[in-house]
Amino acid sequence: MRLPALSALLVLAGCATATRTSAPQYDAFAVKFGALANFRVRGLIAGADTARRIDATLMVWPLRASNGDIVMVDAGFTRQKFIDQWKPVDYVTPDSALRRAGFDPARVTDIIISHIHWDHADGVERFTNARIWLQRDEFEYYVGPNGESKAPAIDADVAAMYRRLFTQGRIRFAEGDSAEIRPGIRVHTGGKHTWASQFVSARTPRGTVVIASDNAYLYENLDRARPIAQTLDSLSNLRAQRTMRALAASPGLIIPGHDPAVMTRFPAAGTGAVALRE
Numbered sequence: 001m002r003l004p005a006l007s008a009l010l011v012l013a014g015c016a017t018a019t020r021t022s023a024p025q026y027d028a029f030a031v032k033f034g035a036l037a038n039f040r041v042r043g044l045i046a047g048a049d050t051a052r053r054i055d056a057t058l059m060v061w062p063l064r065a066s067n068g069d070i071v072m073v074d075a076g077f078t079r080q081k082f083i084d085q086w087k088p089v090d091y092v093t094p095d096s097a098l099r100r101a102g103f104d105p106a107r108v109t110d111i112i113i114s115h116i117h118w119d120h121a122d123g124v125e126r127f128t129n130a131r132i133w134l135q136r137d138e139f140e141y142y143v144g145p146n147g148e149s150k151a152p153a154i155d156a157d158v159a160a161m162y163r164r165l166f167t168q169g170r171i172r173f174a175e176g177d178s179a180e181i182r183p184g185i186r187v188h189t190g191g192k193h194t195w196a197s198q199f200v201s202a203r204t205p206r207g208t209v210v211i212a213s214d215n216a217y218l219y220e221n222l223d224r225a226r227p228i229a230q231t232l233d234s235l236s237n238l239r240a241q242r243t244m245r246a247l248a249a250s251p252g253l254i255i256p257g258h259d260p261a262v263m264t265r266f267p268a269a270g271t272g273a274v275a276l277r278e
Helices: 002-022 080-086 094-100 118-126 136-142 156-167 219-223 234-247
Strands: 027-040 053-064 070-073 108-112 131-135 171-174 179-182 185-189 198-204 207-213 254-256 273-275
Touching: 027 094, 027 198, 053 094, 053 198, 080 118, 094 118, 108 179, 118 156, 131 136, 136 156, 136 171, 156 171, 185 234, 198 234, 207 234, 219 234, 219 254
Parallel strands: 070 108, 108 131, 131 171, 207 254
Antiparallel strands: 027 053, 027 273, 053 070, 179 185, 185 198, 198 207
């Protein structure tokens, strides 16, 4: 009687090992497409010295599957009015930034939008093959039935574009916390940077990487447990930071949304890109 029982246990153990080793993993990257020079830190960290300035890095985050497909977190911006207003330095369109770093924009199958602010949500139309994911509550709170902007946080042209993309069937909705986008990639309830902002966790060969986007602007938000300056609820932002720490394989694998140190803390992976691994 013992031998069959032992055999069954070995089979189960073998199945569990096979499941673990076959679970999808992604190589994670940060790709820079510009910077907002001399940006006020007070606009990023609640209560920061008003004299402090930083060159806030503009990034997108490709997650590359073993077959070469890319799930990208955020899409940057491309409209001329944003370029004219904010005057980013060293700016290239996000798709051009991917291309110069060695990625094929045509391989972007999915774009996860962390929130609807122009500098993260505007550039989606450059990626014509991609499904676009955001929280249902984010879409419904900001985008009107006729494409009108329902709140000041979303630009009117961006709102009209998202309604058009929804009509075209390109919008997909994440539903709340820990929603799976693809096996190995999940989105999580953010810290109320916008109504239903979200952040992303991805399984990589080095462990889980968390792309915070604007749920943590800078490493300083995370290292000092300081809420972001632009949030509807500072306590929810601190709760989101705690969740990020619990999800990430290590604190160093939580990636803030605009910190220039991201581009120096990790190994180079093509022009203007780094590989998010320790």
